[in-house]
Amino acid sequence: MDKIKFTFTDSGDVVDFFVLEQTRINGIDYILVTDQEDGDAEAFILKDLSGMEDQEAIYEIVEDEKELEAVAAIFNEILEDISFESI
Template identity: 45%
Template structure:
């Protein structure tokens, strides 16, 4: 798992571990967790940066409809790797 550090406005930086990545309708999504091993809290992040931006700008996906759609893709991708995801 790749470790990534995200700077969260007003909260400093936090380390996450990238589980999977996918692209839907031209937007890149990351599935990350706060734990390198075992059960952890998972988040789906959407890359909202422009292609010319030096740094990526990730937004936590909180729309129920978007979470369901992208989450189902991640469930299928992780299932192929033998990882169970409970959304």
Template identity: 50%
Template sequence: MSDNNEKIVFTTEDGEAFEFFVLEETKINGKNYLLVADEIEGEEANALILADVSEEESEEAVYEVVEDEEQLAALSKVFTELMEDLDIEING
């Protein structure tokens, strides 16, 4: 990812909007994943790993939070390797 971290807005099914910074992205087995956080700096930032669940022909991307603990642990390792200075703590 570039140093100017892209900021994106996610909208829930209820219409509630949340802004996140994209820290890193990767593609594994043909599926896109994003590591996002509500803050770029600070130890209290909340981070999420999101999986792209969009239909191929969809114009808008649809992401879901990765909640499966095994998948989350594996993806955390991948993102940690991609971002050497990142320390991801999994709460679950």
């Protein structure tokens, strides 16, 4: 499992996430990340907003309910041993 660092632009906080899976839907890259490597953990679906000119990837947490449900369904199919619960 890959571990990546994210820096939040608004606060400057740096957080480590573990990448569980990635997919591309309609030309947009999405990654499923969690804050813990093992056990029950919070998971987030992040959307890549990077442009061709960006040197580093720019991600945003998917918050739109329809988009979130659609992408979560894809990740649910890919990762049969993981279940999602909305909070």
